Amino acid sequence: xxRYEIFVTYKKGIFDPPGATAxxxxxxxxxxxxxxxxxxxxxxxxxxxxxSEERVREMCDKLLANPVIxxxxxxxxxx
Amino acid sequence: xxRYEIFVTYKKGIFDPPGATAxxxxxxxxxxxxxxxxxxxxxxxxxxxxxSEERVREMCDKLLANPVIxxxxxxxxxx
Numbered sequence: 001x002x003r004y005e006i007f008v009t010y011k012k013g014i015f016d017p018p019g020a021t022a023x024x025x026x027x028x029x030x031x032x033x034x035x036x037x038x039x040x041x042x043x044x045x046x047x048x049x050x051x052s053e054e055r056v057r058e059m060c061d062k063l064l065a066n067p068v069i070x071x072x073x074x075x076x077x078x079x
Numbered sequence: 080x081x082r083y084e085i086f087v088t089y090k091k092g093i094f095d096p097p098g099a100t101a102x103x104x105x106x107x108x109x110x111x112x113x114x115x116x117x118x119x120x121x122x123x124x125x126x127x128x129x130x131s132e133e134r135v136r137e138m139c140d141k142l143l144a145n146p147v148i149x150x151x152x153x154x155x156x157x158x
Contacts, residue, residue, distance in 0.1 A: 043098075
């Protein structure tokens with residue numbers, strides 16, 4: 001089995017309401033040092049050996065991310 | 080500004096419905112090589128310089144993750 005990690009984030013300029021809410025909540029809890037919070041998705045894929053990164057990117061474009069408003073980064077995980 | 084990345088995942092044994100749904104959907108789309116999908120949260124924090132990792136872990140325990148059902152990993156981001 002091969003493993004891939006995918007990090008999905010909003011594109012620049014797209015408002016991230018959960019992140020903004022978390023930022024305010026942290027400041028209210030006394031964590032004034034928090035300037036910005038962005039919340040995205042962290043996907044772990046377990047695929048058959050030999051599955052290419054290109055194929056994983058295809059899955060992202062079709063299902064795991066919304067390419068209209070989101071960016072993603074794919075990394076092959078070790079071990 | 081310092082940046083931290085936080086990866087929140089369900090603990091072992093906790094069912095992950097969005098991941099299970101994504102796995103089935105990928106197989107239905109023809110990606111038979113997908114054995115497992117887990118979907119967690121990817122948080123990017125921007126904090127004042129000098130904020131310790133311990134302090135960030137405190138924020139995770141209090142707000143960003145649910146320690147009862149979730150694990151998290153904190154990494155200091157470069158740049």
